[in-house]
Amino acid sequence: MLDAQVLVFVMLLLKERVMPWRLAIASVVGGLGAVLILLTRMNYGAAYIFMVLVLDLAMLYIAMPRRIGKKADLHKLVMGIIYFHAMFFAYGKLAECAVRLGLGRSARIVVALIVAGIVLFMVVYHKLREQKSLYDVVLVQNGDNIELKALFDTGNLLTEPISGKPVSVLEETDVLREWITQSPQKYKVIPYRSIGNEHGILEGMYVDELIIHKDNEQLVKRNAIVALYKGRLSKDGSFQMILNQGLL
16 A cells, blocks of 8 residues: 555656556555565665665556656656655654654554645646746758757647647747748648737748657657747747647
8 A cells, every 4th residue: 555655656756647557556566576575584685675676666667657668768767766765765754753743543644644745745846847947949840950949838828720739939030931931831820819919920830840858858749830930039038939838
């Protein structure tokens, strides 16, 4: 039960979907593995640490909904092990304090609520930070590419009316204008509404790939739609693009 509870918290911190059946299997494997390690009566040496780490990897591999193969996924496994042990350490210390405070049988419930509160705070905090985050973005068109800084803004809900695809906005440049000239079939006209401008039109186009560098991984959006803005999107030039909230 404790493995299941901690795994839920770890999945939330790793931003992974919690799948009950995977969680149940991983928890059973963790419980049985812990019992087997105890039955071997091995000392708390290198072999013991190795067995515990292997068991942790097995639990996380089972609990995570996607196959591990990319560098970013391996990074998540490592972070998962760190979260896992940090959580168990916190449980142990908080439970010890709760018992000394005389909470008795309710100590486990109180500790679980405290840890849950801490995890919830961390998840909400990271979510709020992401709402106004800058990312490195690469646009690819016919073998050419442009690198730029993009602001992720949850207020950008612009969509292309026919396909319903999310539209990101970026500052118009000579290179982007040349892309439209070279591939007129990818040209789009995108209507929009904004404060102070009830109706407006933005020129845009499909790009072969829109690559977002995020948390040591790459999010690749193929045939993404971008709209061109005549002017500066940021006063200080810190970003040249506003990502649609539907892309992350």
